[in-house]
Amino acid sequence: MRPRLELLCAGLLLVCASLAAETRVQVVGLFPGAAVLNINGERKLVKVGQTGPGGVEVVSADSRGAVLRVDGVERSYGLSREYSEGGYSAPTRQQLSIAKGVGGHYWVAGSINGHPVQFMVDTGATSVAMNEAQARRLGLDFRVQGQPMVVSTASGTAKAWKVKADRVKVGTLELLGVESVVLEGDSPTEVLLGMSFLGRVGWREEQGVLVLESKH
Structure with missing residues (x-):
């Protein structure tokens, strides 16, 4: 029984590591040709074609939304919405990011x-x-x-x-x-x-x- 228990524990550790490594992305600001991203708690203004924290690339962005390439997969994001494997969730507070003009x-x-x-x-x-x-x-x-x-x-x-x-x-x-x-x-x-x-x-x-x- 001990080998089977060890395999079970190892499997659980792999699942936990996978969840911990999950990239959490939030778009907190939108501008023509750029987006303010909050990636795993790190905030940065990223222009189209550039890569932000966690290797997240901004494919396109305007005032309506942004297309991001996360872990090699392109997805559309709206303002102040967060994506995780569990789905989308809205932040508890309203937030607005403004770039210098x-x-x-x-x-x-x-x-x-x-x-x-x-x-x-x-x-x-x-x-x-x-x-x-x-x-x-x-x-x-x-x-x-x-x-x-x-x-x-x-x-x-x-x-x-x-x-x-x-x-x-x-x-x-x-x-x-x-x-x-x-x-x-x-x-x-x-x-x-x-x-x-x-x-x-x-x-x-x-x-x-x-x-x-x-x-x-």
């Missing part, structure tokens, strides 16, 4: 009260900030509903109004009642995604990628 800034598409917005992430801005024309396009009645205030800018002080945006959405992350500031004039030229949004989600920088993550 023009000027070394982080740019991301989103919306304010359902209106599309191209945000520039600014961790130095206290609130979501925009100029008068942008606020009008977004339907914010800041002169009537806003609270007048004076803010400090790089060029001095400026008149502004503090308002609440009903909904601010970036990727799959959406917050309600986000404090926003509308500045008089044409500055800032871009809608800034400031700390009134970022402070309510987790954020960190990893190898030139900004990662936003819901706190629950």
